[in-house]
Amino acid sequence: MGRFCFAFTWAFLSLSIGSASAATVTFTGIPKFAISNQWVEDGIVGTTPGSAINGFGYNALPDSLHMDDSGAPYPPSVSFTMTGTQFDAVSVDVISAGNHLVLVNNDTNARTPTPFDNVRVQGFRGATLVADAAFYMGDQLFTYMFDASFSDLTKLVIYANFYTRPTAPPGFRFECDSPCAHFNIDNVTLTAAPVPVPIPPALPLLATVIAALGLGAWRRLPRSAPALFGTTGHHWQHVEIGESRR
Secondary structure, eight states, rough: OOHHHHHHHHHHHHHHHHOOEEEEEOOTTTOSOOOEEEEEETEEEEESSSSSGGGSSOOTTTTTTESSSSSSSSOSEEEETTTSSSSEEEEEEEOOOOOEEEETTTTOOOEEEEEOEEEEEEEEEETEEEEEEEEEESOEHHHHHHESSSSBBSEEEEEOOOOOOOOOOOTTEEEOSSSEEEEEEEEEEEEEOOOOOOTTTTHHHHHHHHHHHHHHHHHSSSSOOOHHHHHHHHHHHHHHHHHHHO
């Protein structure tokens, strides 16, 4: 009975907690030229700022979103939400589209492509910024894994980051072959917060009844005999001897 009550209680708690679920934006079928500021896939809503011409579209890589900071009809940022729930940001694939920040020698005008943190990611909980990171896109596809600060979010924003360029050394200057930050993203993966499962109204009452039955059964269990084996054994022998004399 005790094991049954424990199993029932565990099932009761499991029902009330629910489970988390992962969702991924793959941008499958994204148009070549943007026609919308919104992309909805697998329960995730993506939104870009500005006019539809700077909305969701691909450049040279189908089934991925192209992003530019300026100078091209692609979005400088994109925000992701999950309808009606908070979420954890898990990962995003970033694919290089070429480095367009160059270090220019003021005397010779020689130009050297220079890596910089051209991808920026921010996590919001309501209107509050709770997570912020910037990184270089790399030279080939790689998967960026969000850290624990990107948890319990209501919005994730990814930027083509123009604002954290390095400072040029004396005798040099930085220039951008517009756009400056220029890359593709794919497979944006988010994990929704666990959703509580509705509990039937009669279930708590049933749990109470079963718990009461279990307590009653426990109270009726036989208690261990006192540690008086020697006395008990002597009494048993006395009776047996008495009966043998009859």
